[in-house]
Amino acid sequence: MESNAQERLEVEWIRRAQQGDHEAFGLLVEQYQRRVFSTVFHLVHQQNEVEDLVQEIFIKTFRAIRSYNFRAPFGAWVARISVNHCYDYLRRKRSSRLNYYWQLSEDSRRMLERGLEPQQRESPPSIEEQAVLKDLVKKLLDRAPAEDRMVLVLKEIDNLSVEEISEVLNWSVSKVKVRLHRARKRMLADLKRCR
Amino acid sequence: MRCGRIQKLLEERGETSLSPVDRQHLEACPDCRLYARDWSMLTQGLKLISQEPIPEPSLGFSARLLRRLDEENAPGFLRPEFYENAGRRVIFATLVLVFTLLLAMALPASGPVRHKPNVDTYWPQPEVLTTRNAPVYVGSFPPVPAWVEVKSVSYHWR
Ligand SMILES: [Zn+2]
Numbered sequence: 001m002e003s004n005a006q007e008r009l010e011v012e013w014i015r016r017a018q019q020g021d022h023e024a025f026g027l028l029v030e031q032y033q034r035r036v037f038s039t040v041f042h043l044v045h046q047q048n049e050v051e052d053l054v055q056e057i058f059i060k061t062f063r064a065i066r067s068y069n070f071r072a073p074f075g076a077w078v079a080r081i082s083v084n085h086c087y088d089y090l091r092r093k094r095s096s097r098l099n100y101y102w103q104l105s106e107d108s109r110r111m112l113e114r115g116l117e118p119q120q121r122e123s124p125p126s127i128e129e130q131a132v133l134k135d136l137v138k139k140l141l142d143r144a145p146a147e148d149r150m151v152l153v154l155k156e157i158d159n160l161s162v163e164e165i166s167e168v169l170n171w172s173v174s175k176v177k178v179r180l181h182r183a184r185k186r187m188l189a190d191l192k193r194c195r
Numbered sequence: 196m197r198c199g200r201i202q203k204l205l206e207e208r209g210e211t212s213l214s215p216v217d218r219q220h221l222e223a224c225p226d227c228r229l230y231a232r233d234w235s236m237l238t239q240g241l242k243l244i245s246q247e248p249i250p251e252p253s254l255g256f257s258a259r260l261l262r263r264l265d266e267e268n269a270p271g272f273l274r275p276e277f278y279e280n281a282g283r284r285v286i287f288a289t290l291v292l293v294f295t296l297l298l299a300m301a302l303p304a305s306g307p308v309r310h311k312p313n314v315d316t317y318w319p320q321p322e323v324l325t326t327r328n329a330p331v332y333v334g335s336f337p338p339v340p341a342w343v344e345v346k347s348v349s350y351h352w353r
Pocket residue numbers: 197198201220224225226227228
């Protein structure tokens with residue numbers, strides 16, 4: 001009941017925003033900003049650039065809002081704009097650093113060599129291990145092609161279902177599955193290369 | 196073939212989804228074991244990243260955003276870029292003016308570029324008037340005959 005009322009309210013805000021009502025758009029921003037911040041932060045990993053990117057995304061959203069036709073959920077539509085914006089940003093950034101270079105820390109290397117054996121996996125990793133692991137996976141994500149990174153972040157970090165990802169990226173479900181598998185394989189191969 | 200299928204299952208559903216036969220394969224196959232170990236490491240890392248605190252929008256984020264939208268929709272003279280452009284024009288005009296003034300000061304007070312030349316920079320030129328149909332010499336040699344009238348004239352620019 002309450003979610004229905006919320007949905008109706010949201011539809012009203014969208015319609016008003018489509019007429020150019022900034023105040024109504026502000027309410028939509030309040031509603032979705034956390035989600036957009038999360039997606040941008042996980043895709044870009046640059047804390048100091050997140051807010052600027054989110055602002056650009058919402059400006060784009062407002063400029064395009066007349067073309068929103070209520071077929072997909074508004075959240076998925078905003079997510080699509082966010083992901084596309086980050087994708088362009090990542091591609092620009094990647095091409096501007098052709099001599100991209102990174103090195104694993106000594107701790108990451110040791111962890112990679114040792115791996116997390118099955119019996120160790122039962123007990124949660126220590127705080128230090130967690131930090132090393134996070135750092136390692138972030139570096140792998142940074143190295144991954146923009147498309148791999150997008151699909152992996154949406155699935156494994158933002159925890160979207162394959163169906164939701166297909167809505168956000170405007171891909172078929174089977175394409176999402178294939179790309180996801182390819183991205184995981186590539187990341188694992190990259191992990192092996194680091195050994 | 197079997198390795199590929201098992202590795203895909205590991206990715207999509209995790210180790211617990213494997214049938215006893217597949218599990219036996221996993222125990223025996225070094226490739227699949229390594230794959231399972233690496234994949235588990237990756238998923239743990241990804242999960243840890245997903246638990247990191249997300250940066251909060253700074254205070255007044257949406258108000259600033261709306262102000263930017265208002266500015267974009269404002270008539271020309273109210274937009275900030277109007278002042279930016281106008282400012283640029285003022286600076287450009289000032290530079291041109293300063294340059295012109297400097298050029299004016301640097302130029303010599305006289306010359307062909309400006310103003311009429313000073314009279315004394317031109318020496319008076321002798322003007323030769325003949326009264327008869329006879330050869331005329333100008334200068335000191337041969338001597339000017341008495342019937343040649345030499346008149347001093349100074350030229351002025353008009
Ligand atoms: Zn195998």
